[in-house]
Amino acid sequence: MHMAAKRRSLITGPGVWIGPEIQHDESWIYRLDAAAVEEIDAALAHAKRFGASIPFAADAFPLPRFAAELGNVLEEIENGRGFMLLRGIPRERYTDEECELLYWGLGVRLGNPVSQNARGHRLGHVRDEGRVIADPTVRAYQTRQRMDFHTDLLPVDVLGLFCLRTAKAGGASKVVSALTVHNVLREERPDLLEALYGTFYLDWRGEEPEGEQPWFTIPMFSARDGKVTARICSLAYYESAARFGEQYRPTAIQREALETVQDIANRSELMLSMAFQEGDIQLINNHTTLHAREAYEDCDEPERQRHLLRMWIAVPDERRRPLADALAGRYRWVREGGIPAKAAEATP
Numbered sequence: 001m002h003m004a005a006k007r008r009s010l011i012t013g014p015g016v017w018i019g020p021e022i023q024h025d026e027s028w029i030y031r032l033d034a035a036a037v038e039e040i041d042a043a044l045a046h047a048k049r050f051g052a053s054i055p056f057a058a059d060a061f062p063l064p065r066f067a068a069e070l071g072n073v074l075e076e077i078e079n080g081r082g083f084m085l086l087r088g089i090p091r092e093r094y095t096d097e098e099c100e101l102l103y104w105g106l107g108v109r110l111g112n113p114v115s116q117n118a119r120g121h122r123l124g125h126v127r128d129e130g131r132v133i134a135d136p137t138v139r140a141y142q143t144r145q146r147m148d149f150h151t152d153l154l155p156v157d158v159l160g161l162f163c164l165r166t167a168k169a170g171g172a173s174k175v176v177s178a179l180t181v182h183n184v185l186r187e188e189r190p191d192l193l194e195a196l197y198g199t200f201y202l203d204w205r206g207e208e209p210e211g212e213q214p215w216f217t218i219p220m221f222s223a224r225d226g227k228v229t230a231r232i233c234s235l236a237y238y239e240s241a242a243r244f245g246e247q248y249r250p251t252a253i254q255r256e257a258l259e260t261v262q263d264i265a266n267r268s269e270l271m272l273s274m275a276f277q278e279g280d281i282q283l284i285n286n287h288t289t290l291h292a293r294e295a296y297e298d299c300d301e302p303e304r305q306r307h308l309l310r311m312w313i314a315v316p317d318e319r320r321r322p323l324a325d326a327l328a329g330r331y332r333w334v335r336e337g338g339i340p341a342k343a344a345e346a347t348p
Contacts, residue, residue, distance in 0.1 A: 008186050008193055011179045011228055014080045015288045018180065019272035028081060030073060032088030039066045040089065044102050054104045054123055055113070061105030070109045073283065077158055078319055082285035083175055091279030096164055096307075103162040103281065103309050110158055110283070111315040114334055118207045120341025126161065126308040136205060136240040148234040149176060149265035149290040153207065154338065155231060155330050156312035157320045159286050163276040164307040174292040175284060176271040178230035182221060184264050192257040196220040201248035202233055203240040209333065209340045215241045215248055220257070222324035229287040229323055231330075232261055265290055276308075286312075287321045312338060 022028060032040075043061045052060040063070070073084050086106075094102065104123055107113050116124040152159055161173075185193035199217050208214050218231050235258060242249035250258065265271060271292075274282065284291060314320075314334050323331055333339065 007190060008182070010186065011183055013179075015082045015177060015285075016179045016183060017081055017177050019176065019270055020268070022081075023272050028083060029085045029087055030069075032086065036066050036069065037088060037090060039063055040102060040106070041093075043105055044094075044098060047101055047105060048098075052101065054100060056104065056108070058105075058108045061101075061108070063105075063109065067109055070106065074110050074158070074315065074319060077283055077285050078315065078321065082177065082288040084283050085274060086281040086283070087277065087279070089279035089281070091164075099162065099164055099279075100309060103160075103311070106281065107160055107311045107313055110160075111313040111319075112337075113311045113313050114154075114156060114338030115341060116152075116310060116312050117339055118342040120339075122311070122338070124310040124312075126310050127306060136203060136243055147293040148236075148262055149174070149232065149292040150234045151178070151231055151286050151290060152312065153204075153233070153237075154312065154334055155229075155323060155327050156286050156334050156338070157315035158311075158313040159282075159284050159291070160311040160313060161276075161282045162309040163278050163280045163282075164309060166276055166278060166306060172294045173274045173276060173282060174271050174294070175274065176265045176290050176292075178232065178288050178290050179228060180270055181261060181264050181290070182228055182230070184270070185260070188264075189257075189260060192253070192260050193221070195253045195257045196261070197222065198254070200238060200250065200254060201241040202237045203243070205237065205240065207339050210342070213244075215244050216330070218330060219324070219326050220261075222326050224322040224324045227321055229321060229327065230290065231327070232258070232290055235259070235262070265292070285321070287323070314338075 040063070043063055047056065047061050050060060058067075073086070076084055089102070091099065100123055104113070113122045115122055182193065185196070197219050200220055201215050201217055204212070204214050204216060206214075208216075220230065220232055222229055222231070238250045238254075238258060276282070
């Protein structure tokens with residue numbers, strides 16, 4: 001029935017993993033030892049003493065030994081499994097503002113943190129802004145609703161989340177290998193896999209730079225130098241593109257392919273679940289890993305509500321995954337510093 005489709009190659013390597021096989025394998029958790037915490041503490045004191053404010057350069061946050069460890073973490077994200085969780089930062093020791101400085105000081109060692117939205121945030125805030133995904137001007141991270149498996153809006157290389165505060169209940173982070181999903185599609189539905197290599201229309205959801213169309217086109221899977229990259233977004237981003245014209249609505253096979261990706265990614269035998277602890281830093285490869293989030297319930301007091309700090313990090317060319325020409329137009333925005341701030345929306 002589905003044999004007419006081109007046969008894509010089976011993907012192999014450490015980026016093709018199965019969640020339950022490593023769920024209880026601690027190799028994806030990097031536990032900071034006392035020496036690392038001491039070094040981060042000293043770097044924070046140094047940054048504060050010199051009045052460093054975000055965005056500051058890496059040398060304002062000196063990490064004589066730990067910088068090399070962060071280089072090893074980046075290697076695992078780029079060429080290994082594609083994700084890591086750093087655990088052991090003593091969150092209770094620091095104010096929210098100190099956590100921001102500390103997180104920026106670590107993130108800037110991995111690459112260049114770029115703007116994530118039209119507000120120009122290079123250090124973003126993931127929290128419930130009382131909004132809903134059904135609103136086409138809202139991005140999913142501004143809500144407390146469940147989020148589909150997705151990559152983030154721009155093809156930035158590394159996504160980083162720092163957990164300032166956990167939710168009252170729920171909000172677990174889920175990750176799955178997009179390369180494993182690709183292999184499952186190759187086996188079960190090669191016709192849908194082929195459809196995912198075609199062109200899809202997506203909604204910028206109000207974040208388009210000046211002079212750009214409010215929608216953009218991109219393939220969901222593409223390859224360069226034998227390396228496959230995924231650009232799967234939450235379903236709402238495809239559906240709301242139709243507000244600009246019916247021709248931008250996903251076709252029947254595209255919609256089936258997108259829904260099948262979600263079905264496969266949500267299989268308990270494939271995905272891995274992470275419950276954040278305060279002070280955790282999750283780092284994932286935005287080209288090879290899909291992430292999702294459970295819905296969550298918050299405390300009533302604003303100062304106790306779930307709050308993550310987010311970075312979109314552009315990795316130096318010699319370290320990052322090669323991307324297909326079809327993604328070059330999108331990666332240009334990453335190179336130029338992310339989503340340009342719009343004057344009306346820019347906030348500190």
